[in-house]
Amino acid sequence: MKKEAVKLSPEVASALAEGRPVVALESSVLAQGLPPPHNLDSWRTCERAVREAGAVPAVTALVAGEIRAGLTSEEVDRLVAPETKTRKVGVRDLAPAMASGRWGATTVSATCAIADAAGIALFATGGIGGVHRGAEKTFDVSQDLATIARSRVAVVTAGAKAILDLPKTLEVLEALGVPVVGYRTQEFPAFYTSSSGESLEQRVDDPGSAAALLRARWDVLGEGGVLFANPIPAEAEADPEVVARAIDEALVLADAQGIKGKAVTPYLLAEVARRSGGESLRANLALLASNARVAAEIAVAYALRRRP
Numbered sequence: 001m002k003k004e005a006v007k008l009s010p011e012v013a014s015a016l017a018e019g020r021p022v023v024a025l026e027s028s029v030l031a032q033g034l035p036p037p038h039n040l041d042s043w044r045t046c047e048r049a050v051r052e053a054g055a056v057p058a059v060t061a062l063v064a065g066e067i068r069a070g071l072t073s074e075e076v077d078r079l080v081a082p083e084t085k086t087r088k089v090g091v092r093d094l095a096p097a098m099a100s101g102r103w104g105a106t107t108v109s110a111t112c113a114i115a116d117a118a119g120i121a122l123f124a125t126g127g128i129g130g131v132h133r134g135a136e137k138t139f140d141v142s143q144d145l146a147t148i149a150r151s152r153v154a155v156v157t158a159g160a161k162a163i164l165d166l167p168k169t170l171e172v173l174e175a176l177g178v179p180v181v182g183y184r185t186q187e188f189p190a191f192y193t194s195s196s197g198e199s200l201e202q203r204v205d206d207p208g209s210a211a212a213l214l215r216a217r218w219d220v221l222g223e224g225g226v227l228f229a230n231p232i233p234a235e236a237e238a239d240p241e242v243v244a245r246a247i248d249e250a251l252v253l254a255d256a257q258g259i260k261g262k263a264v265t266p267y268l269l270a271e272v273a274r275r276s277g278g279e280s281l282r283a284n285l286a287l288l289a290s291n292a293r294v295a296a297e298i299a300v301a302y303a304l305r306r307r308p
Helices: 010-017 028-033 038-052 073-080 091-100 108-118 144-150 166-175 207-220 240-256 261-275 279-306
Strands: 006-008 022-025 056-063 066-069 087-089 104-106 122-124 154-157 180-183 202-204 226-229
Touching: 006 010, 006 108, 010 022, 010 056, 022 038, 022 108, 022 279, 028 038, 028 073, 028 087, 028 104, 028 261, 038 056, 038 073, 038 279, 056 073, 056 091, 056 108, 066 091, 066 108, 087 091, 091 104, 091 108, 104 108, 108 122, 108 144, 122 279, 144 166, 154 279, 166 180, 180 207, 202 207, 207 226, 207 279, 226 279, 240 261, 240 279, 261 279
Parallel strands: 006 066, 022 056, 022 122, 087 104, 122 154, 154 226, 180 202, 180 226
Antiparallel strands: 056 066, 056 104
């Protein structure tokens, strides 16, 4: 994506021009991932966490076909309003959405591409997409993975979404050459819970160490994306048995109803929230705020290291 394709808000443009830290935030979680009023509450919480850590938040989206990094409160309100009919937009959907002048909520892949073009180094999300269960038959693999690999962006995430096949997701990330680095953990988190049983080779324990890794990968080696796996705070973890049962039930129901493609993830997340009695939703809100804070802290450390 060309840099000129992204329209920056005045605040984001000023911060980038001055070398100050900026954190990209996706908008699909607001428009499709979380129900109201939790979606707007989460956006405000994440923006506040980024600012309190010393960085500038930049929500990405398509506004009437225009790619944006940095939205006003009024634009966010309109983005999530049902009458806007906002589409879920991945990286492959950007051109059609632009050409048709649509409003679009950006997924991880689209946000990575936008952040890379704009020069935003850090991106905070909840959980990345990955390899869906049963992908050996359906070939359902999220475009998030390949886009992370080719974007010079560090993604702070609580792992891949728990509805996915986590071991296969890690295998694909390895094949794509994406470093998956535990943030104060040696285990890949499982979104709603901190434990997946999948160990990680790399770990950092503070923002400065994370920034040093980014400088080596980008400024010295000129390579692509990095995934920082930040576990959900212990006090916010969901009950693993409750979540596992809810996921299994939701997967069966989605299959029976023939739900496919981009509709799968939001459907499963909503169904898991319902079947877990809201436990997964509470965990989701907590991990989003935690990831926003950690991404901002790393962004601050990386910006400081780059200053002469």
